[in-house]
Amino acid sequence: MKWLEFFTSENLIDLGIAIGIFLLFLLFRKIFTKYIFSLLLKLGNKSPTHFFTEIFMAFKKPVEWLFVVFGLYVAISYFPHLNQGNAFFLQVLKSVYIFLITWGFYNFVASNSILFTGINKKLEFDKDNIIIPLLSKALRFIIIAIALTVILQAFDYDVTGFVAGLGLGGLAISLAAQDILANMIGGFVIITEKPFTIGDWIVTPSIDGTVEEIAFRSTKVRTSADALVVVPNATLVKEPITNWSRMEKRQNSFDLTLTFETPQEKVETAVSQIDYLLKNDPKIDQESIMVKFNKYNENGYNIMVYYFTKTTAWGENLSINEKVNFKIMKLLRDESIELAVPTRALHVQAPKDIQEMMQESMKRGSDQ
Template sequence: MPDYLQQYFTLDNIIQIGISLAILLVFLILRKLFTRYFFNLLFNLTNRPKTEIFKQVVLAFDKPARWFFVALGLFLAIRYSPFLDEQIPVISKIYRSLIVALLCWGLCNLTATSSFIFHKVNQRFELDMDDILAPFLSKLLRFVIIALSVSVIAQEFNYDVNGFVAGLGLGGLAFALAAKDTISNFFGGIIIITEKPFTIGDWVETSTVTGSVEDITFRSTRFRTAQGALVTVPNSTLSMEAITNWTRMTKRQITFSIHVSYATPIENLERSIHSLRTMLLEHEGVDNETIMVNFDTFADSYYNLFFNFYTKTTVWAENLNIREDINYKIIEILGAEGVQFAYPGQMVVVKQKHESDPFQVNLNKEEKERA
């Protein structure tokens, strides 16, 4: 072995390298044992209704805890390494930064949208936390956790966070001017969340877009249109527009007209209208509060029957089925009463050449008498 290598690979150094590798191997084995036995034991102990919050904590810190064993094993192995004595302070800072990052990872998992913490807070304080507010709070909490973690790591490496904050204060005005659209979108999102004009899955119509709400972020809201397209609208735009939420209808309106021929006897027409009203009142899918069936207009070539009522369901497919059933019953009732539908048409009167016009004959007689 060359002389310059012999000074490194002495017997003591080889023993220390062996100890370092053994330490790393032990912690890798502990990681396996933790995953297979200890974690499963904790999960079984906390898999009860009364300990649901502890179960969520265990699940959130599962992967960070596994990587903690790797980080700790590497740190201890490096400390026993004979070649990195001078780098121990830097390695210690890196190790502490990794611990902060792992804690940040676990807390971010704990504050996920699907986390039990939001359900627990909602149940405990009786908050109306819907599918929009929960993701928004989740992203806000994650942002705070990550910002604090970055701040702690920066201070670990002797970075002056206070000076950075002071620098932000000096550049705050320029930043605000440059990011005014982003800020307005952020506050627009807050308005949408607090006023709750819609939630995830609602069918919404505005002057900008019509579609189903898929997601809301700090900057924008995403909609899925009837054609399947994904439309992203800035929150500041939505907060300034009139929003129609069709999903929150309590009932769905049906209105139409039927044209009845003038050849229909008036008695048959009256009986038909009465039967149609009775049919709608007795229909299980129709709301009984507002039912209108009226003969409302004399048109050019037909009587006009006006219908206006509401279905109890707001689901479009169910509404169509009810409407179809009512249409069939209308045909049956009008057919039973001998009522004929009127069709669009015009009446054309054709005169023969030998036929005289009564008005013209009278006019000729008056002229002769005057003469």
């Protein structure tokens, strides 16, 4: 039988040598990982930028597999009935080498690598910036595309038609995905112009809430009802955006109406005293204070109170406003100044015949 011819003493010796060579390269791989790679990491950590450390970490797994592939290649030279110079085998081997190199560069351009960390620090991008992940994905796509092209060429495949096909396919996809492209452009505008960042409270005609995530296609906003709304970026860039988190202070304004019975002197006192207590409050912005007797209401004299607190926190602003209200309440009580209560006087006029009857009745009563 033909398969029995394989188990000759010569073939078994060659098979043993091939297996031994392969196991030897596995041992080299173990030694490299445990000793040589650790030494390289220590040397790389001594550099000020840790650039070489990142390279070593990116290519660690590919190099480990390189020992396996190269060991397999050397072992095959002793393996019976296998031709090391076979064209297809060499093509596969070349493709594997390209794959391992691609794997290393793919790891190196990760968004958290030192390459993009340095760019992030130099350009001072915000924590929510998504340009770095986008650049990382774009570079990874380019690396994979180049590797795929080289591998296809290694198998004698004409990549010209393949690239042309990609161009036509890309055109068809772009026409069919105009909304996606519009959202991506909107995301790019949001990233570059930065009308808001993660954690900002924004208000638009379509949404009111806190920004939780900014992506290239959409932005996630948490509303006051704790609902998560995904808004397409193309919609956001077309709408006016009010970013309340960008304000440096909060506005407060209200009106006080004093009764018409209040003397002019007391009206002037109320205006001056309210202005004084606001100007002596360190939590109130001094440049924005306005206390004026500005108009006559239907039921009294109107005093406008307008000021800004130095805080942007809603709860703290409410507390400051509450303390101001209590101080004004005490001031008015101490000065015996009353606030006007909205009232309406209702005059009812009886019909003419009823008026005549009432007059005759009153006349009779007086005659008696």
